[in-house]
Amino acid sequence: MRIEFRLFGILAGLFFAFAIAYGVWTWVDSGQVEVAGTTALVLTGGLALIVGSYFWFVSRRIDPRPEDRLDSDIAEGAGELGFFSPGSYWPFGLAFGAMIAGLGLAFSEYWLLALGLVGVLFAVGGLLFEYYTRSHTSPTY
Numbered sequence: 001m002r003i004e005f006r007l008f009g010i011l012a013g014l015f016f017a018f019a020i021a022y023g024v025w026t027w028v029d030s031g032q033v034e035v036a037g038t039t040a041l042v043l044t045g046g047l048a049l050i051v052g053s054y055f056w057f058v059s060r061r062i063d064p065r066p067e068d069r070l071d072s073d074i075a076e077g078a079g080e081l082g083f084f085s086p087g088s089y090w091p092f093g094l095a096f097g098a099m100i101a102g103l104g105l106a107f108s109e110y111w112l113l114a115l116g117l118v119g120v121l122f123a124v125g126g127l128l129f130e131y132y133t134r135s136h137t138s139p140t141y
Helices: 002-030 035-061 088-106 108-127
Strands: none
Touching: 002 035, 088 108
């Protein structure tokens, strides 16, 4: 996790430096700071800083992974990586609900936005509880 921490720390620093440079550049060019771009760059740097700080906290609590150590072999990273769903239709429902909500925002139709948000919440619940239903458990005879 130290590699990821360093990567996001560098990105956060770059975005903050870009925000300062952009603010100074627009102030020199037009006599006022362009607020939207400067704010977007500062917030992007803040988001990168949040992710980087999460990786920093995690890297302090876990043992170094094989990709974090210089003396590791490729074979040390082999093995099971985790559980991945073999097939699920919930992501399609989630994307459809997000599309409906986005259309509601784009056309200022708040009933469509509400319908899309309900669809998103329903699909997120379906994703969350997909493997807690009886259909995915082993049969008991």
